[in-house]
Amino acid sequence: MSVPNGSRSPQQQQLPVVIRDNRRIDPVTLRPRKPDHADRASAERETRSPKEDTAPGAERAPVETGTREAGLEAQLAERTDDLQRLKAEYDNYRKRVRRDRLAIREIAVANVLGGLLPVLDAIDQAREHGEVTGGLKAVSEVLEGRLAALGLEPVGTVGEPFDPARHEAVTHEVSDTVDRPTCSALLRRGYRVGQQLLRPAQVTVTEPPGPGTRSG
Structure with missing residues (x-):
């Protein structure tokens, strides 16, 4: 089968070879070359800020992260306030219980000591008459010392x-x-x-x- 003149098969057809001279200095004049359109486009892509190349969906990511962090900080502050309030309530409860215990102890001691006052009156009357001697004197001194230790x-x-x-x-x-x-x-x-x-x-x-x- 004959092929018409001037036409070639796809296997025989070749793409043109393009050679680009990327040297910035002209080898003949030794002067800087002016960048062509392709070089200017490449330079613009290199100098373009990352924000311009960011996809529209990526711009919302920092905003969403900041909102989440603010929410977590608000929850942390709320939990901290709850913990401090609970601690203050517990401290007040502990102080109140301790105060109540001391009051109950004082009442109990006062009731016991109040019942022993007639004994002390009898010892005072005997002492006025000079009858607190010997063993009775020792007993009275021990009794008065013990009662004084209890706060009387x-x-x-x-x-x-x-x-x-x-x-x-x-x-x-x-x-x-x-x-x-x-x-x-x-x-x-x-x-x-x-x-x-x-x-x-x-x-x-x-x-x-x-x-x-x-x-x-």
Whole structure:
């Protein structure tokens, strides 16, 4: 089969060979060449910012990540506030329980000591008559020491200012030897535990003479 002149088969047809001279210096003039259109396009692609080459869907990724981090920080702050509030409530509860326990202990001790006050009164009366000697003296000293260790304190001494909150005036006298109401005699000792008064001291109160009053 003959082939017409000027036509070739696909196997015989060849693509034209293109040779590009990428040298930036002209070898003849030794001057820098001006970049052609292809070089300018390549340079533009190289100098283009990454943001311009980023796909539209990729721009939303940092925004979504920032929103998620802000949400996590808000949840962390909320959980931290809840934990701090729970800790404060627990500390208040623990303090309240401790305070209640101390109050119950003081009440129990006060009840026990209040029941022993008649024993102490009997010892005081025997001491006034000189009957606390020998074994009775040793027993009274041990008893008073143990009660003092539990917090029992005597109230009322001769010569101290009269205080209606701690003293009970049984008798009253007027004398110019004092300048204010004073406990001049102790009739029965009072006792307290801490700030709780078990009973007031019974005393004789001596006051200075007032206007128009004469001491007798």
